[in-house]
Amino acid sequence: xxxxxxxxxxxxxxxxxxxxxxxxxxxxxxxxxxxxxxxxxxxxxxxxxxxxxxxxxxxxxxxxxxxxxxxxxxxxxxxxxxxxxxxxxxxxxxxxxxxxxxxxxxxxxxxxxxxxxxxxxxxxxxxxxxxxxxxxxxxxxxxxxxxxxxxxxxxxxxxxxxxxxxxxxxxxxxxxxxxxxxxxxxxxxxxxxxxxxxxxxxxxxxxxxxxxxxxxxxxxxxxxxxxxxxxxxxxxxxxxxxxxxxxxxxxxxxxxxxxxxxxxxxxxxxxxxxxxxxxxxxxxxxxxxxxxxxxxxxxxxxxxxxxxxxxxxxxxxxxxxxxxxxxxxxxxxxxxxxxxxxxxxxxxxxxxxxxx
Amino acid sequence: xxxxxxxxxxxxxxxxxxxxxxxxxxxxxxxxxxxxxxxxxxxxxxxxxxxxxxxxxxxxxxxxxxxxxxxxxxxxxxxxxxxxxxxxxxxxxxxxxxxxxxxxxxxxxxxxxxxxxxxxxxxxxxxxxxxxxxxxxxxxxxxxxxxxxxxxxxxxxxxxxxxxxxxxxxxxxxxxxxxxxxxxxxxxxxxxxxxxxxxxxxxxxxxxxxxxxxxxxxxxxxxxxxxxxxxxxxxxxxxxxxxxxxxxxxxxxxxxxxxxxxxxxxxxxxxxxxxxxx
Ligand SMILES: Nc1ncnc2c1ncn2[C@@H]1O[C@H](COP(=O)(O)OP(=O)(O)O)[C@@H](O)[C@H]1O
Ligand SMILES: [Mg+2]
Numbered sequence: 001x002x003x004x005x006x007x008x009x010x011x012x013x014x015x016x017x018x019x020x021x022x023x024x025x026x027x028x029x030x031x032x033x034x035x036x037x038x039x040x041x042x043x044x045x046x047x048x049x050x051x052x053x054x055x056x057x058x059x060x061x062x063x064x065x066x067x068x069x070x071x072x073x074x075x076x077x078x079x080x081x082x083x084x085x086x087x088x089x090x091x092x093x094x095x096x097x098x099x100x101x102x103x104x105x106x107x108x109x110x111x112x113x114x115x116x117x118x119x120x121x122x123x124x125x126x127x128x129x130x131x132x133x134x135x136x137x138x139x140x141x142x143x144x145x146x147x148x149x150x151x152x153x154x155x156x157x158x159x160x161x162x163x164x165x166x167x168x169x170x171x172x173x174x175x176x177x178x179x180x181x182x183x184x185x186x187x188x189x190x191x192x193x194x195x196x197x198x199x200x201x202x203x204x205x206x207x208x209x210x211x212x213x214x215x216x217x218x219x220x221x222x223x224x225x226x227x228x229x230x231x232x233x234x235x236x237x238x239x240x241x242x243x244x245x246x247x248x249x250x251x252x253x254x255x256x257x258x259x260x261x262x263x264x265x266x267x268x269x270x271x272x273x274x275x276x277x278x279x280x281x282x283x284x285x286x287x288x289x290x291x292x293x294x295x296x297x298x299x300x301x302x303x304x305x306x307x308x309x310x311x312x313x314x315x316x317x318x319x320x321x322x323x324x325x326x327x328x329x330x331x332x333x334x335x336x337x338x339x340x341x342x343x344x345x346x347x348x349x350x351x352x353x354x355x356x
Numbered sequence: 357x358x359x360x361x362x363x364x365x366x367x368x369x370x371x372x373x374x375x376x377x378x379x380x381x382x383x384x385x386x387x388x389x390x391x392x393x394x395x396x397x398x399x400x401x402x403x404x405x406x407x408x409x410x411x412x413x414x415x416x417x418x419x420x421x422x423x424x425x426x427x428x429x430x431x432x433x434x435x436x437x438x439x440x441x442x443x444x445x446x447x448x449x450x451x452x453x454x455x456x457x458x459x460x461x462x463x464x465x466x467x468x469x470x471x472x473x474x475x476x477x478x479x480x481x482x483x484x485x486x487x488x489x490x491x492x493x494x495x496x497x498x499x500x501x502x503x504x505x506x507x508x509x510x511x512x513x514x515x516x517x518x519x520x521x522x523x524x525x526x527x528x529x530x531x532x533x534x535x536x537x538x539x540x541x542x543x544x545x546x547x548x549x550x551x552x553x554x555x556x557x558x559x560x561x562x563x564x565x566x567x568x569x570x571x572x573x574x575x576x577x578x579x580x581x582x583x584x585x586x587x588x589x590x591x592x593x594x595x596x597x598x599x600x601x602x603x604x605x606x607x608x609x610x611x612x613x614x615x616x617x618x619x620x621x622x623x624x625x626x627x628x629x630x631x632x633x634x
Binding site: 049051070071072073074076077078080082084085086087088097098101102133149150152153 | 534
C-alpha cells in the first residue's frame with residue numbers, strides 16, 4: 001500500500017510543527033524521515049497513523065483519504081521509540097494481543113495464534129524469551145518484541161518512530177541491518193523515523209530530510225549525500241567544513257591564501273561559502289606546486305578506519321580532516337606538526353551567497 | 357558485631373530506624389490493641405462467643421461489613437473514573453475538583469453526617485427525589501452506604517491517581533494501533549496495571565468504612581437489628597458499662613477485618629508481582 005500526505009499543516013498552539021508537508025511513500029518502499037530533534041518527524045508519523053489530527057491537508061492510503069478511518073482500522077503497525085510494551089503481559093501475550101482483540105468472526109483460534117506468535121519469535125530470533133515479561137529483557141530485545149507485536153496483525157504499512165534511538169551503538173547497527181534484510185523479504189511499505197544520518201543512509205531506499213516542520217529534500221541516500229539541496233542538508237548528512245571566500249578563475253581566495261578548486265568554473269568573481277567534507281582535503285608536508293593553506297595539527301585520532309585530524313590555520317580557523325591510514329603513515333603525521341592543505345579533485349559542494 | 361539478620365548496607369542508620377519503627381508501632385498500635393485483648397480476657401470463651409454471636413451483634417456485623425463493602429465497590433468504580441479524569445484531561449476548575457477529592461477527609465465526620473442526613477431525609481433535596489421513585493434515603497442501609505461512600509472516596513482516588521499518571525499514554529495508543537477498541541484497551545491494558553493500586557485503595561476505603569462512626573450515626577437511624585452499625589453497638593455497650601462486651605464485639609470486628617485485609621493483600625501481591633518496574 002502506498003501512503004501519500006498532501007499539504008499537511010499542524011500547529012501546537014501558535015507553534016507550527018508541520019508546515020505544508022507533502023510526500024509519497026511508494027508501495028513496498030522503505031523511506032526514512034530524517035531530521036534533527038524537534039523537526040516534526042514524530043508529529044508527521046503520528047498523523048499518518050491516525051494517533052493525531054492534522055489541521056489541514058490530506059492523508060491518503062492507496063489514494064484514499066484516511067481522515068474517516070480510526071487508528072484501529074488503518075492497518076498500520078506502529079513501533080514506538082520506547083517500545084510501549086504491555087508490561088503486565090508476557091512476550092507471548094504481547095505479540096498475541098493484536099490477534100486476540102480482533103472481532104470474533106475474524107479472530108484466529110488459540111492454536112493459530114500460538115503458531116503465528118512462534119513464527120514471529122523465530123523471525124526475530126527470540127524464541128527463548130516467550131514466557132518472559134518485558135522488564136526481564138534488554139532494550140534491543142524489547143524493541144524486537146515491539147516489532148513482532150506490530151507485525152502480528154499483518155499491517156499494510158509499518159511506521160517506526162526512532163526504533164533504535166535508545167539502544168547502544170552495537171545493537172543498533174545489528175538491528176538496522178536486520179530491518180533492512182527483513183524489508184527486502186517482506187516488502188512492506190515502511191516509514192522509518194530517525195535523527196541519525198548514518199542509520200538513514202544505510203537502511204533507506206529514499207530519505208526525506210526534515211527541518212523545522214518542513215521538508216528540505218527528498219532523494220536516494222546517494223542523492224541527498226552527494227547532491228544536497230541546501231546547506232542544511234549538507235550539514236546534517238555528515239561533518240562538513242566551510243570557508244567564507246572569494247571565488248575567481250578556478251581559485252578560492254581565503255584570507256590571504258589562494259586555493260585551487262578543481263573542477264570549478266566561475267564566469268565572474270563571487271563571494272561564496274565553500275563547503276568541504278573532511279575527506280575532500282589533501283595534506284602534504286611541503287607547500288607543493290599548487291597553492292595551499294598552511295596549518296598545524298592540533299588534534300589527531302588515528303584509531304579508526306580513517307584517521308581524523310583537526311587542523312588549525314594561521315588565521316585561527318579549524319579544519320576537520322579525514323585521511324586514510326595509508327596517507328597518515330606516508331605523512332608521518334604527529335601533533336603540532338605543520339602541514340599544507342589543498343583541495344582534492346573530488347566531488348565538493350559550494351554555495352554562492354552573493355555576487356560581487 | 358555483624359549478624360546475618362542485618363544486611364550490610366551503604367544506607368546509614370538501619371538499626372536506628374528499625375528500632376524506632378518498632379518502638380513507634382508498639383506505642384501507637386500494639387499497646388492499645390493488647391489492652392483490647394486484656395479487657396476481653398475477663399470473659400470466658402463461651403461468654404465471648406455468646407456476645408459475638410448474639411443476633412443483634414450478628415446483624416450489626418452484617419450491616420457494617422455489608423455497607424462498607426458496597427460503599428467500597430461503588431468507590432472502586434467512581435473513584436477510578438474520577439482519578440482517570442483528573443489525570444488525563446485538562447478542564448477549567450480541575451484544581452478545585454482535585455482539592456475537593458480530599459474534602460471528605462478534612463470535614464469533621466459529624467458535620468458530614470448531619471449534612472448527608474439533611475439531604476437524604478424524605479424532606480431533603482435528594483431524599484425527596486428518591487422517595488418519588490420509591491427509595492428511602494436516610495435511616496436505611498442505603499443511607500449508610502451513601503455516607504460510607506462519601507468518606508471512602510479519597511482513598512481510592514489518591515491511590516489510583518499516581519499509577520494512572522505513570523501509565524504511558526503510548527501504551528494505549530499501541531493497543532489502539534493493534535486493533536483494540538476503547539473497551540478492550542481499558543479491560544486488557546489499563547485495568548490490569550492499576551488493579552493492585554485499586555485494590556489497595558478499595559481496601560483502605562473499606563477499612564475506614566468499617567470503623568466509621570461519626571458520619572453514619574445520623575443517617576443510620578440506629579434501629580437495633582435493622583440499621584444499627586457495629587461501632588454504635590460498641591458505644592451502646594460502653595454506655596451500659598459493659599466494657600468486656602464492648603471489647604468482645606471490637607475483637608470480633610478486628611479478626612474479621614484482619615482476615616479480609618490479609619486476603620486483599622495477598623491478591624494485591626499476586627497481581628502486582630508481574631508488573632515489574634519499567
Ligand atoms: N503535544 C504537543 N504539544 C505541544 N508541542 C508539541 C507537541 N508534540 C510536539 N510538539 C512540538 O512540535 C515540535 C515537533 O515535535 P516532534 O514531531 O516530536 O519532533 P521530532 O519527532 O522530529 O523530534 C517540537 O518542537 C515539539 O516541541
Ligand atoms: Mg520524535
